[in-house]
Amino acid sequence: MATALQENPRIAGHGPARWDESPILTVEHLTMRFGGLVAVSDLSFNVGRGDITALIGPNGAGKTTVFNCVTGFYKPTEGRTVMRHGDGLQAAAIEDVTRSGLRFSESGSGGVFLLERMPDFEIAHRARVARTFQNIRLFGGMTALENLLVAQHNPLMSASLFTIGGILAVPGYKQAEKKAIERATYWLEQVRLTERADDPAADLPYGAQRRLEIARAMCTDPLLLCLDEPAAGLNPRESHELNELLKFIRDEHGTSILLIEHDMGVVMEISDHVIVLDYGVKISDGDAKHVKSDPRVIAAYLGVDDEAEIDVPEIKHDVEEVIEEAEELAEADKAAAQRKAARAKPASKSARAKAAGRTGGAKAGGAKTLEKPATTRTAKKAAEPVKSEVVVKNAADYPGRQPHGTRKPAAGAPDNLTRIKGIGPANEKKLNALGIWHFSQIATWKAREVDWVGAWLSFPGRIEREEWVKQAKTLAKGGATAFSKRVDKGEVPTSKATPKRNRGKGGKA
Template sequence: MSAAAVRKPAESAPAKWDEDPVLTVEHLTMRFGGLVAINDLSFNVGRGQITALIGPNGAGKTTVFNCVTGFYKPTEGRIVMRHGPGRQQQAIDKLTEGGLKWQATSEGAVFLLERMPDFEISHQAKVARTFQNIRLFGGMTVLENLLVAQHNVLMKASGFTLGGIVGIPSFRKAEQVAIDKAVYWLEQVHLIERADDPAGDLPYGAQRRLEIARAMCTEPQLLCLDEPAAGLNPRESAELNELLQYIRANHETSILLIEHDMGVVMEISDHIVVLDYGVKISDGDADFVRNDPSVIAAYLGVEDEEIEAAPEVASLVVEAIGGDAAKEVGIKAAAVPAADDEAHPGSRPSGLSAAREGGPDKLTRIKGVGPVNEKKLNGLGIWHFDQVASWKKAEVEWVGSYLAFPGRIEREEWVKQAKTLAKSSKGKTGGAK
């Protein structure tokens, strides 16, 4: 249902990420017990592109990362990694039917990541990652951190330790090559002066850069960055942008990143995928996503407490989605668009033409309802908690579709919340507030 709800870009030409994807996530579902963290998610990551995965807190972004990099085994779905150009659909279909994890093809190789353990995904499929909470080897030097990243190459060169113990010359050569590569990346991230310091001694921003350098030392085809700009100051953020663009331009590495810093996302991303409650709500380039009403609704609707509490978050959202779009939604909501009953599944809840005596209830007290949605609900003639409380399944479905986030009303238990709120407000006179 979610895939159908996602708005398609107007232009008909297929996007680069659909034509030549390095990574394809298909119908990915991840359940933790009863909790559905990701529900039937599909998207592509274009080769040589920077793809951003954004969404409100708890949308399931890091879960997607953990599935792609093998730290979680997905409940359902297929995750395909491709080396070499094109979709290589035949090879993938053959591989899916067979029991193998990966297969070399004439163009390169294809990998089914959901079948592979985490270390093989890094080693064979060449997918590297960084972590939201930095995971460096704090007691080892910066240089050692980068040498550990080249473990598999060095291990082979050392004859799986036996040759290394007797000191074969080819291992020394390989080690020199590894150090040269480490030096190259240390220069790129401006840490060459700190090469012999313990990684745990570095300032926060430097640790983030080192983690990226360490991931790049594994020579990945796909680099997954989990909030690389978190905790960075604006100057460091700008440096990060440069580093990522440098990697895209000079190395055959595609980048998939999770980021909350919209400045970073909008500036460098070729392609943005927006998640909310484990469901894809938008997919396209920066301009497309910026103007997608469902994205605006998700950001304004979900984080409304945050927006009210901190004006800078609101401005951030407005900045992210563009001022015009935000205004557009606001105006639309205020002007009460004539809702088309037939356009949505289920049945439209009956509304009142105006609030009852004593004024309308403050619908934003229902967790999940933001100011924008309150206005939209008012536009439907929904003014009071007891009205929401009386919704049946059909109405919930209709409103969910109308507000452009199907399934959320059930998940956030609006009806149940409204029942309690209606009960508690009945005790007071008038019921308002």
């Protein structure tokens, strides 16, 4: 019979892989049955200490079930799941705990934890395993900062002596509260949400909510961070930013990461170790280079019925093309994400002169064809919007058309754009940088401007851009929306106070 070493081609030089030498998590013979359905069958793998380990596979492969077993949401039908604090295999300590019937054993800075015996809250608190979910589970009514403070509930409650110390403001509680705020502020900076600290979590764009959920998990100071499809729904720029965040967590904080992901650009770029499941069974285990060339993985993903078919030259050629195309797309996404928008600058005098010349030429023409309504091709050209005074150098990289902007707001002061639902302080600054200062400017946007702004802002947001235009039309006329009334009352954080004045019908302050 072949040994495990001989069966596993991932190991170079006939030595044990890094994740087998010092694993932080070991899953042994894990089986999970739901009645007659076997979701996971006899699964074993290691998660290396300080590694990013990806658990991948087609839909229905059993990936989330494995996560639920590791984090205590499910109790596995069979198998053992071991979490280690401290280096090495600690085999003797694991066997002692297993025989004793205990859940865990701690000694100094080390310890072993049998997760299948522990309740979920104890896995998070004592074994120091944190996770996120496929569907975002933030506290939508709390601010971004409050969400990160909630994650530090255990130390705050201990310091408050379970509420009495907090009521009396004992020194220990004040110190713990200060430390909790400092940690929350630190992670808000790392996920670039400092400016949105006081915004309700539900009002954040989708990509920002994803980052906030990871920051909340990190506020529990985990040794193992489990992420369930963190890149789901992200655009290429956000996926690149996610990669950089995960590498920062691994490199700067020494946190091991186990993630489920369908975005192969993310998996292949950052993963130290990849495990592939298909119908609840492990079919491949190794580094990214080994896994992406494994015939069993190719068969599972491409739907080839017989693995032997992969040896046919035509199939091999198709597979190589798929892999090359995926790698090219990943490189293109990375390059696009690294490009920074050039600083806005006013249009040149020559450009303004040309625009003026075109306008003057149209007026000078005495022919009747030039005086007809906007039905001719010439009239349509004249109706094109004036080029923005603030020009983005790579504007052509985004779909649609850059909206017209002015270097300075009109007479008076700029409008408080945060009165439009979906435009927070950060988005307002970006729009001001484009020369968008007033509701009346947004109210004139057409589909092409809406598409361009949505792409330039880099994240989709919870509010459709078309809704911005509808709200802006109402506010430009002096009216008010349900959201703007909340802003005016101080119920929603805003960039500036709205002057108390009569705004017309339905718009009293």
